[in-house]
Amino acid sequence: PSYLKFVANATAFPSEENYDYVIVGGGTAGCPLAATLSQSYKVLLLERGGVPYGRPSLMTQEGFLTTLTNVDAFDSASQSFISEEGVPNARGRVLGGSSTINAGFYSRADPDFYKYSGANWDLRVVNESYEWVERAIVFRPELRNWQSAVRDGLLEAGVDPYNGFSLDHEVGTKIGGSTFDGRGRRHSAADLLNYANASNINVAVYASVERVLLAYSGPRGSSRSAISAIGVVYRDRVGQYHHAMVRENGEVILSAGAIGTPQLLLLSGIGPRPYLSYWGIPVAYHLPYVGQYLYDNPRNGISFVPPVPLEHSLIQVVGITELGAYVEAASNVIPFVSPARSVFIRAPSAPLYLTVATLMEKIVGPQSVGYLRLSSTDVRMNPLVRFNYFSSPIDMERCVNGTRKIGDVLRTRAMADFRFRDWYGVRNFRFVGPALPVDQSDFEQMADFCRRTVSTIWHYHGGCVVGKVVDADYRVYGIRSLRIVDGSTLTISPGTNPQATLMMLGRYVGLKLIKEREVPSEVKSDSGDL
Secondary structure, eight states, X not given: OXXXXXXXXXXXXXXXXXXXXXEEOOSTTHHHHHHHHTTTSOEEEEESSBOSTTOTTTTBGGGHHHHHHSOOSSSSSXXXXXXXXXXXXXXXXXXXXXXXXXXXXXXXXOHHHHHHSOSOOOHHHHHHHHHHHHHHHOBOOOOOHHHHHXXXXXXXXXXXOEEEEOSSOOSEEEEOEESBOTTSBXXXXXXXXXXXXXXXXXXXXXXXXXXXXXXXXXXXXXXXXXXXXXXXXXXXXXXXXXXXXXXXXEEEEEOSHHHHHHHHHHHTTEEOHHHHHHTTOOOSEEOTTXXXXXXXXXXXXXXXXXXXXXXXXOSOEEEEOSSSEEEEEEEEEEEOOOOTTOSXXXXXXXXXXXXXEEEEEEESSOOOOEEEEOSOSOTTSOOEEEOOTTOSHHHHHHHHHHHHHHHHHXXXXXXXXXXXXXXXXXXXXXXXXXXXXSOTTOHHHHHHHHHHTOEEOXXXXXXXXXXTTBOTTOBBTTEEXXXXXXXXXXXXXXXXXXXXXXXXXXXXXXXXXXXXXXSOGGXXXXXXXX
């Protein structure tokens, strides 16, 4: 891709340099934000991981599971972490962020998102920003056996109407967009850097930002004192430190995600005073809700082995119900491992593979609230997170609704071909892992299934939410020239998958900042409109 001409290893950067905007995190929101701002200003984008190209498993649909499972402590594109509830999860650690390791499903936000997000929106510019993203990296998937059957099963199960191919959030069954093209090659937020003004942007990879640099004006502690972000300190792969400073009227913008951004604020001394003091971190500004209001949408579902091989497919079809749940599906080809030391099974000369088909549901929201805490003062180490899955009875009701809908789909004619016929001619699914309870009308049995089988769909968000840590324009309360533009600001997951909204957000805020700086301060409107 053309953007590689302005990407370099952090070791190649000077010890100090000045920019109009320093963006921390070259992920789902950070890449479109940097590309947009570079049209008018000098931008530095700092990414802790490397570039995605040259990693075959990362750039194909077939490599999705491999990317999530083949991880290491500091270098893999996916950084694994486990919540305090014991649910495995993942963070993107590569240019493009989690849009480079996800399942590629693309769908715009639920219209209610704009009403309840707490941010200021100009919907005309929102739509233009979506279109800017979609022209570059969004494709219409071609459905094959499994995804076609899921579409038909959802419609038989009453998830209607059928909305065909659509990028909009609409109740019913639809085919969504995909960031995998017709050849199965991945595109991500990193490709939006191709829009950038190459003479105005630098991208440093393997750049680990350790803290935001702050400066005080006026007597500290007085009503006339003010704190401003003036730059960041980052470390390269060989351990050398670099300072990226912002010019007058410039800003530091954090786009490190729902885990990285609150972690970096805490390490920079911005957070709850008692907690920072406990860690021995000098308190720059008491902001009590940093790391609070953290959410993750639980995923529950079933998997089975079909009687005939299926193609590899990631999420392409979605059933958007009015029951507080979304139903999606995937099919994966995985290696078969024979029983250890079996005297009857000879090790095969070539690996054996089987197909596993999955139906899953994600709940709307969620309502259950978690939090993030530091595990170390080393920014490379995962913080501790707790999502408190199903602590809200509303979430549990939505999970029961969603898993019951999966049961409805399994009973449709569209699913008949995926059952095995036993010796007596009875057709049954061969489940891998827990099956749905037999009596799906029993709420307590279904709720128990939800608790026992909870996993993540990797849509965690919050930790620096609007109205608690940032204002309606994503400015950090109490700190001048510091803004957050990423999923940490969200109080709800925007529809079926957040990546479309986060890429739109990066573009949208970039346009807004350019327009604000073009308008003289004395004639700026207080309306909040773009």
